[in-house]
Amino acid sequence: WLNGTATPAEIQRLQEWYHAQEAMLTPVPDAEMGERIRQGIDTGKRRKSFKWIGVAAAVLLLISAGYYNYNNKPVRQMAVYVPREHQNRLLLPDSSEVWLNADSKLTYRETDNKREVTLEGEAFFNIKQAAGRPFVVKAGPCIATVLGTSFNIKAYKNDPKVLITVASGKVQVQDQHQQLKVLTANKQIALEPITGAIRETQVNAVVYKAWIDGSFEVNNETFEEVANRLSRKYGVAIHFDNPALAHCTFLASFDQAANLPFILSMLCKINNSTFSISDDQRTVTISGSGCSK
Numbered sequence: 001w002l003n004g005t006a007t008p009a010e011i012q013r014l015q016e017w018y019h020a021q022e023a024m025l026t027p028v029p030d031a032e033m034g035e036r037i038r039q040g041i042d043t044g045k046r047r048k049s050f051k052w053i054g055v056a057a058a059v060l061l062l063i064s065a066g067y068y069n070y071n072n073k074p075v076r077q078m079a080v081y082v083p084r085e086h087q088n089r090l091l092l093p094d095s096s097e098v099w100l101n102a103d104s105k106l107t108y109r110e111t112d113n114k115r116e117v118t119l120e121g122e123a124f125f126n127i128k129q130a131a132g133r134p135f136v137v138k139a140g141p142c143i144a145t146v147l148g149t150s151f152n153i154k155a156y157k158n159d160p161k162v163l164i165t166v167a168s169g170k171v172q173v174q175d176q177h178q179q180l181k182v183l184t185a186n187k188q189i190a191l192e193p194i195t196g197a198i199r200e201t202q203v204n205a206v207v208y209k210a211w212i213d214g215s216f217e218v219n220n221e222t223f224e225e226v227a228n229r230l231s232r233k234y235g236v237a238i239h240f241d242n243p244a245l246a247h248c249t250f251l252a253s254f255d256q257a258a259n260l261p262f263i264l265s266m267l268c269k270i271n272n273s274t275f276s277i278s279d280d281q282r283t284v285t286i287s288g289s290g291c292s293k
Contacts, residue, residue, distance in 0.1 A: 080107075084103045084233075093110060096128045099212050100122075104119070105119070115130070119137055119139040120156070123153055127148055129148025146171050149170060150167040151166045151167055161192045163189075165205050166184060166188070169185070187203070215254065216229075216258060223245055239284070245291070247291070250270065273286055
């Protein structure tokens, strides 16, 4: 975006999200916003241990004033959006770390006095412990409250459920009305916003944070759920010629070297299907008779 190399589709996605937030955030002049983004990118480049993409248009940062702390000083609200095909690492004002997955937005105040963030999408949190000051994450219908722990939240707008997976420590999960569960390490809660159904399971938390290292883990997910993840990761639209294919389920594991064609070829081989990719590399069509028996 800053270098003028963003595609029209990328620019449109950023602009659509920007205009949707205007009611909440006071826009920053383009030149000032560009300089702030550029400074953030330069800072990211100096982190040698940080392997993720730090290029122009990878992150959109919006800043607004209007919130005040106890000393009546202005506190800026920060909103960070990571588009599809990208991931980003943030260091929050209280020194907690957040890894944001593709097509995700995190909103927070630029102060460590109130440790509260709002998430749309997926993120892994490594929360710095602070006595008497819990860290609160609002994600869809869920509110997760912690002191010092690490956990993953997946709460995309169009997903049928919100997943909270604890890697270490404890996380208290509640909705707008009541406390639901207290999760410990390797426990996961799945909440369906439409029905209100709640399910707690024992899992291997490593699987649910594998995306941080570029791996792609599929843990008993439907082809439709996997397609949504691939769409965000690789910036493609995926369609099923046969709707029955969308309900096939998988267990699979792919390392960093696996690209989109390889992942699709393996998944299709399992479930009696084939795939084709459009000439512009932006659309995938999956065809076949249905799931293997």
